[in-house]
Every structure is written in C-alpha cells, then in structure tokens.
Amino acid sequence: MGKSITAKNSAASVPALIELNSDSNDWCTEWPDISKRFYIHVYDSDKNPVSGVAVGLEALETADGKPELTLMNRPVTNAYGIAIALCRIKAEAGYYKVIAVQKNDSGSIYIDALQSSPMNLNMKASELPAPRVPAAFDGIIDDDDYANGVVANVIAAGLQRGNMVYLQWGDNVLQNAVQEDAESYPFFLTGEGIVPNEQLFQNQSYRVRAFVVDPAGNGSFSTDTFLTVSRTQGGGALPFCEPLDIPQGDDGSLNQEDILGGVTINIPNGPLILKGHIQAEHQLTEALAASINLKALNNKGVTIDTLNIPLNVVNIPAEDDPYSFQDTSDPSQPTALKDFLMSIGVGSIRASYSVTIKDYTYTVTKERSYEVDTSNSRH
Structure with missing residues (x-):
C-alpha cells in the first residue's frame, strides 16, 4: 500500500498533518476513464482527525514525466478526518509521484497550503485476460440469462488468500477478498439467494474489466470485454413504481x-x-x-x-x-x-x-x- 506523511506545527483542531494512501501504488495505462481511489487523512498537531478540510491531488515532475490527473469529485474530510479522492489518470507506462494538498473552499491551492510527501505511482499495461461472463458469450444478457444466473469470473493465476479482487462493470465497481488460493474468482451477480444489483442490468451496453491487488499493494489489471443487456422483464423498462424519498x-x-x-x-x-x-x-x-x-x-x-x-x-x-x-x-x-x-x-x-x-x-x-x-x- 502506498503511503506518505508530512507534519507541520499547528494548534489543536487546525490541520497540521496530511497523509496520502491508496489501495495500490499501481494503476493501468489503459484505464483513463476509470477513477482510482485515493484516501487522504488530515490531523491536527495532536494527531486528532480534522473534519471539513478541502483537499486535492497534484502530480510532481519525474524522469518519466508528469501524469495528467483529473479529480472527479471535490473531496472534503469527514468526521474521521478522511476524504476519498476519485481521480482519473492519463499517463504512459512509468513511475510517477503524486501528493495530497489542502485547498481553500473554492477548490484552489493557496500559498503555504499543507501537503503530503510524495506517494509513488506505477502506471502499467494490462496483463490479465478480460473477465469471463458465460451468460454473455453471445454478447447479450437477456431475461433467460438473468434468470439462469449471471456470473463474472476474474481470471488471475496464483490468486492467494488476502488478495482483493475488483470487478469494474460499467460505472459500477464490486470488490471481494479472496478466501482461498485459486486461479480465478467468481462474482455471482444473479441467481438463487442473490439480491441482484439492478444497476448492472439496465438495458444498455457495459464495458467490463477487473483488477487484483495483493496484500503488499501490487496491482494487476485486465483487458476489457463489452456486453449488452436486453431485457423485457425489468432492466429499467417498467415505470410502475412510485419514487423513493429522503x-x-x-x-x-x-x-x-x-x-x-x-x-x-x-x-x-x-x-x-x-x-x-x-x-x-x-x-x-x-x-x-x-x-x-x-x-x-x-x-x-x-x-x-x-x-x-x-x-x-x-x-x-x-x-x-x-x-x-x-x-x-x-x-x-x-x-x-x-x-x-x-x-x-x-x-x-x-x-x-x-x-x-x-x-x-x-x-x-x-x-x-x-x-x-x-x-x-x-x-
């Protein structure tokens, strides 16, 4: 896991320490349209979490250049002093550095803004095959496929207990921890005893990918496959429910x-x-x-x-x-x-x-x- 820390003297409840980490120091050069998650922790000088702090990410110049970062959200630390930054990254294969920075309310970096020490970012090409979705071997998931059970198999030789497996299904990401050594990991998406995530089965096309992270934070990424959902017994096609309310x-x-x-x-x-x-x-x-x-x-x-x-x-x-x-x-x-x-x-x-x-x-x-x-x- 990537992690960086820097400190700065300050009074209690005032941001004085910022840490940057992520599930993995790695990301895929072929995934510029997918957001990588970074976790930013902000503390005061007594190491108490500080909430309500606007933060962001910046790339540093390295021998391999500078990655193009596009922050997709406006992260603010929560009650636990943690902010999740969702960032799209565009870069060639190589080694880069990223820092977390404090921002003002308008989202701009100011002079003397608190920042973390650099976190290493390794951009690499895909090396795993695309997930196998037997129900979509013909390219389409229909009502019969949905009823019979949809499974997405992430193929990764040498999976070990403790590895994290992520399935990227369109804009949706599912994750699970590997419980025993295997050569693949199945995500059971529909079938007996399963409450389906209907966001995976709207009548549209989906790009499906996956990645695996070991306990040391090393990531492996797959190529992609495309499939289309075409259902008449659901899939967002039936407007007969009243809306929810918050x-x-x-x-x-x-x-x-x-x-x-x-x-x-x-x-x-x-x-x-x-x-x-x-x-x-x-x-x-x-x-x-x-x-x-x-x-x-x-x-x-x-x-x-x-x-x-x-x-x-x-x-x-x-x-x-x-x-x-x-x-x-x-x-x-x-x-x-x-x-x-x-x-x-x-x-x-x-x-x-x-x-x-x-x-x-x-x-x-x-x-x-x-x-x-x-x-x-x-x-």
Missing part, C-alpha cells in the same frame, strides 16, 4: 450534517400496477428481493460512483408504508452509505430502487435527484 433532502439537498446524522430512505409499499392490473397489493411485502440504487455525479454531471443497498424484505408488514431504510445516526460510525455520500464533495445523487416479484424485476424510472454539498454542515 426526508433530510426535502429542500432538494443533503449536507454534511444530514449525512453524518444518518439519512432515512423511504420506499413506498403500496400497490404495483402493470397495464391496469395489480401485480402486488404491497410491493415490498410480496417482493422476493429489493434494493436501493444510488448514482453519484460530480458538479459537471459526470457519474463518479454508484452504490447498491440490498434490503431485507422478509416479513415486511403491509402496514409499513412507506418502508424506511435508516442509516446509523452515530456520526462516529462509518457506513458504506456515509462514505459514498461524503466522497461526492459537491455534486448530486440520483436515487431509485428495484423490486423483484415473481418472475419480474421492476425498477422505478421516476428517479429522485438531490444536490450534495459536504463542504458546510448547514444549509
């Missing part, structure tokens, strides 16, 4: 205080009607599976991340309308939803949900959109 965003926006306090996502549990016929009196009560689908966009409207939240639909009472998913209200307790929302910085989210009833998956097409600004704690 009460904290009733003014159209979510801020840091809303997010760290734990947002609530309300999902209707009323009737689902298709062509005038009731398919379910209470859609969640009768659902076999359901999930919340979130898409994060930066302030230029570019998708930077996605999050799928499977719901436990066992024994949801019919009178629970709406049904509420509640993130933890403890600001000191990190969750996937908190990390996802805080990493946006300034931008927006689009929120929808999916329910599976009998043989059909219904995805709401009435998306809710909320502005996100984590730079300030109050509207």
